[in-house]
Amino acid sequence: MEDRAKPGPGNVLEFRLPDLGEGLADAELVSWSVSVGDAVELNQTIAEVETAKAVVALPSPFAGRVVELLAQPGETVLVGAPLIRVQDDTAVPSGQESATNGAEVAGDAPGAGRTAVLVGYGPEGETVSRRRRPVASVATQSDSSRRPVDVAAEPDADESFAHRGAGSESPAVQSVSPDIAVSGSELPEDEAAESFSRRARPSLTTTRAAATPAARRLARELGIDLWFVAGSGPGGAVTVEDVRGAVPVSQPRTLASQSQAAPVATAPAVTDPDAGLIRPSARELRTPISGIRKRTAAAMLASARTIPQASTFVTLDCTASMELLDHLRSTKSFAELTLTPLALVAKSVLAALAEFPEINVFWDEANQEIVTKHYVNLGVAVATDRGLLVPNIKEAQSLSLRDLTREIGWLAETARSGGASPTDLRGGTFTITNVGVFGVDTGVPLVNPGEAAILCLGSIRKRPWVFRDELAIRWVTTLGISFDHRMIDGELASRFLATTASLLEDPLTLLSRI
Structure with a gap:
């Protein structure tokens, strides 16, 4: 195994959804095993995702303290999209904050700014650009798997699955997205078996619809219930444009034909006074395909x-x-x-x-x-x-x-x-x-x-x-x-x-x- 440089002190390390070795472009986040503020250790299970009909436990590729969770259970996350940010526990020496904020970690030397290859992960790939990813996410920066990113300088893109930082003093972020090796050609059979926990999947009782963070914020501001907004984003996620296109009560959509044909009896719509939308009646149930x-x-x-x-x-x-x-x-x-x-x-x-x-x-x-x-x-x-x-x-x-x-x-x-x-x-x-x-x-x-x-x-x-x-x-x-x-x-x-x-x-x- 080649030596990899340890991320510098004070860095915020960003873990993106890795390539699970299944030829798939996304996965559904089932549950988090950690919360903001929790300390995590190397190889500790941080989340479970479902892909290729299997529930897979994701181990953490670094140690530190959780500062942000970038996706919610039930959301479909693209390969290469950010999942979690972890703060290095090591204190930043005085006077070095400006040098590390937005700066490259450990220079341009080969292997610099990368984490070690861990249990459950194969060798780090060249990039994840071969996968379809959100257009303006943190992970789309050139050489983002090796270079820190100034979160404050990032625009709040609708397509991104990451929550953006707002302060100008945000620490440097280093994106990490090692590949998980599961096939026989990538890991021995016994190591592959150890890499994925055979555990029961928790029942999905989440009340949140799949949506991008920006869309979720806009929906809260407008008082819109995301369950009744059709998503056009990756995996059916609701985007900002979808929220803006939602129909308020004052301008309801009608199911009746605009022609002069005989009217067709339909179930009455039910008004939700809190969301300000026309809800479908109880005669129909729409379930997201995921x-x-x-x-x-x-x-x-x-x-x-x-x-x-x-x-x-x-x-x-x-x-x-x-x-x-x-x-x-x-x-x-x-x-x-x-x-x-x-x-x-x-x-x-x-x-x-x-x-x-x-x-x-x-x-x-x-x-x-x-x-x-x-x-x-x-x-x-x-x-x-x-x-x-x-x-x-x-x-x-x-x-x-x-x-x-x-x-x-x-x-x-x-x-x-x-x-x-x-x-x-x-x-x-x-x-x-x-x-x-x-x-x-x-x-x-x-x-x-x-x-x-x-x-x-x-x-x-x-x-x-x-x-x-x-x-x-x-x-x-x-x-x-x-x-x-x-x-x-x-x-x-x-x-x-x-x-x-x-x-x-x-x-x-x-x-x-x-």
Whole structure:
């Protein structure tokens, strides 16, 4: 690790939202772990942000005392936008205030004015200019990651997420925005795991709408309720122009048509005497699109637009599998595990993928290649209070049924508690979704971008079934597969699905494939 100069005494250090290594341009601030006036230590968790369907804990890249929080929980913050300012605890020697205020820290020497590489952060990037950022924010200064900024000289820009200082004696601000490394190529797996806390996400009970600080101040001055102002800024944040365009009671907007057509009955508007606005009636509820819902929508839109998809189905008698599960649950090996049909389906899918590796592929559009993967990162769709998450089991093809059972249970619990890391949610090669737990017979899921197929497991119920030429009551389920028709033909998908079904009809045949 290269030596980095420690920021000089009396400096205000500004921490900007780092590149989380996920190819995303923003993140939603979930909560602060510190308040103004608190002392923070190196690597202490200062905030949690949500991005790529995961809640990530941000450690502090320096020690000092918090002087300003530049974003509010629920706000969407751009990569490179300032998050927090911390005052160096070391006292400024007499006579040096004017020299350090607005001046460069530690000169222009290589590495000067930078903080050390910390646990949870990769090497500092060249700049964050490759990311979309607020136009007039502190972070947009040339070489701002290395040079202090005189806050008093900054204009109060509408697009900025930072609160601006007003005094002429504001100390120098040094912007710091190291990259967090989460992929295997940037940090070893064990270090990446330590870098992100697997913790439950606090419930979002904030009563504040997402807005820039300047817009929030103007709204307070005009008495406008930001919840009822449509935002046009990054992530739907309300800007100053949005606030100025809000309609007062004296000039209400009408929903009725200006034409001479017959009037349409609408719910009456409700006047808010405090805000001075026309509120929508209680018959409608508008929820900002953010967080997991925003990410899921983007992924599904990309799937529908870029992947030509087809589906096929098979209904099967899985009585033998249910009997095997009942037997295994009574054994010592599975005594402390929750063994479900999903684990046996996963094991059957892995065996079928070994026979049909053409299913475990990826369409590389840039290089015009079909990439066949000789490993399986098995995704398992999990319904959570925050939306649908798809963590995946790394190298699942090498796991036993017992290990699969344990991993599926652990991933589901972690995802529901909000502790799934970006590593858990990236790199899937094949996915299983279980709609049967909701009492649904089958479904047509969309293929996850970066994969070629997804298997759907329907409900397992006792139904009339012809067994050995006689009508009997058997356990029956339906499997469906959606696939990328650019790489997988109907014949290949049908053979793969039929093989998976046959393994569930006679699960003892799995022994010959393990």
